[in-house]
Amino acid sequence: MSLQETSARHIIPWAKPVFAGREKEYVEDAFVSTRISGGHYIERFEREFAAFCGSPHGLAVSSGTSALYLALRALGLGPGDEVIVPGFTFVAPVNMILETGATPVYADVDPLTWCLDPVSAGGKVTRRTKAILPVHLYGNVCHMQGLLDLARSKNLCVVEDAAQAAFSSCQGRYAGTWGDMGCFSFHATKTIFMGEGGGVLTPNRSYYEKMLVLRDHGMRKDKRYWHDVRGYNFRLTNLQAAVGCAQLENVERIIHCRRKVYEWYCQYLNVIEGVTLQVFRPEVTPVVWTMAVRVDPRYFKGDRDFMMKALGRAGIETRPGFYPVSAMELYQASPLPVAEEIAARIICLPFYSDLSEEQIVLICEEIKKIRA
Ligand SMILES: Cc1ncc(COP(=O)(O)O)c(C=O)c1O
Numbered sequence: 001m002s003l004q005e006t007s008a009r010h011i012i013p014w015a016k017p018v019f020a021g022r023e024k025e026y027v028e029d030a031f032v033s034t035r036i037s038g039g040h041y042i043e044r045f046e047r048e049f050a051a052f053c054g055s056p057h058g059l060a061v062s063s064g065t066s067a068l069y070l071a072l073r074a075l076g077l078g079p080g081d082e083v084i085v086p087g088f089t090f091v092a093p094v095n096m097i098l099e100t101g102a103t104p105v106y107a108d109v110d111p112l113t114w115c116l117d118p119v120s121a122g123g124k125v126t127r128r129t130k131a132i133l134p135v136h137l138y139g140n141v142c143h144m145q146g147l148l149d150l151a152r153s154k155n156l157c158v159v160e161d162a163a164q165a166a167f168s169s170c171q172g173r174y175a176g177t178w179g180d181m182g183c184f185s186f187h188a189t190k191t192i193f194m195g196e197g198g199g200v201l202t203p204n205r206s207y208y209e210k211m212l213v214l215r216d217h218g219m220r221k222d223k224r225y226w227h228d229v230r231g232y233n234f235r236l237t238n239l240q241a242a243v244g245c246a247q248l249e250n251v252e253r254i255i256h257c258r259r260k261v262y263e264w265y266c267q268y269l270n271v272i273e274g275v276t277l278q279v280f281r282p283e284v285t286p287v288v289w290t291m292a293v294r295v296d297p298r299y300f301k302g303d304r305d306f307m308m309k310a311l312g313r314a315g316i317e318t319r320p321g322f323y324p325v326s327a328m329e330l331y332q333a334s335p336l337p338v339a340e341e342i343a344a345r346i347i348c349l350p351f352y353s354d355l356s357e358e359q360i361v362l363i364c365e366e367i368k369k370i371r372a
Contacts, residue, residue, distance in 0.1 A: 012362070015290065020353075026246045035238050036237060041244070060241060061198045061235070064184060065096060065185075067183035071202075072102070074181065077100045083102050083133050084106075084116075084121050089161070091331075105124045109342070114137050115137050116143075116147065138292040139191075139287055141165060141175045141280075144160075144179075157179070162176030164290075166190065166191045168286045186244055192254065195243065215231070216233070216235060261355050262351075274371070290351045297345075301370055302370070311370075318348055319348040321342065
């Protein structure tokens with residue numbers, strides 16, 4: 001069956017969870033043990049994920065969103081505080097800042113890396129600023145040295161959103177281990193996944209202990225049913241962690257496969273005029289999350305949305321770039337010229353660890369067919 005004949009059905013999905021090894025065995029083990037809520041896979045995942053990333057403390061939680069919320073709550077943020085965040089991002093970090101009662105202050109992104117611009121961030125600092133929340137977009141790593149210098153000079157905390165950048169590194173240091181806390185998502189589309197799930201890494205024992213209590217209803221660890229703070233149920237289950245442990249066991253292979261997929265894309269996309277790739281600074285070693293490309297409509301028969309529809313008809317599932325917060329009334333943001341220019345031109349192409357070279361050639365051929 002040709003791609004055209006299957007037009008109604010996506011045959012190359014945008015993302016796909018690829019089971020790397022012992023997922024089924026570990027889930028069955030957790031199931032048979034009857035430890036389906038708490039259980040040893042959770043502690044194992046926390047220990048092994050933190051060790052792999054070189055972080056002293058790891059906490060597993062129910063999602064990337066709850067990871068962000070716990071991190072911001074551990075900082076004690078509330079009304080009157082400001083947090084600097086990029087205006088071009090998946091919106092979870094913005095929503096979680098708002099949820100604490102603090103005010104998100106939107107900075108623009110770099111036109112090449114598409115990540116938080118330290119200069120723009122610096123221009124947003126006021127006497128109310130308490131933290132910077134860089135988002136490592138699409139697997140890139142933000143200019144952390146510049147952001148940490150800014151944070152130190154103004155006495156600000158740094159919470160990294162590494163949901164899209166697990167195992168990407170800069171100068172040999174993993175995304176999510178540069179700041180006071182780093183937050184991760186293990187959603188089904190992510191580099192390692194559990195269906196739903198998240199995590200926080202921190203070098204700071206006090207933040208870790210606060211999050212441990214907040215994750216479990218705010219209940220004191222040494223006094224059951226005693227609460228000094230209002231908390232949540234942001235726990236991960238043993239079944240989800242079992243999947244995560246199996247993924248982590250094969251993480252080197254997953255990283256290798258994703259690098260290969262990225263190399264193939266570079267090889268075949270670089271020859272298509274009008275398509276540009278996100279720039280990774282030389283010191284960044286990315287593990288790409290999704291193949292985000294910027295398209296110049298002058299070289300194609302239509303704009304980004306036209307191209308996505310054409311690819312969809314050819315059986316290739318894609319996603320658009322995120323809308324900048326300034327485009328959505330809800331977030332009441334001032335204009336963000338770079339974010340606005342980039343966002344409308346980004347297409348995220350299929351990306352997962354067993355995507356084949358043949359499939360990538362096919363995707364690139366379909367893009368070429370849309371050329372003007
Ligand atoms: C940058 C970013 N932050 C946070 C999240 C939220 O993660 P989750 O979906 O696990 O809650 C996501 C999810 O895609 C994300 O891309």
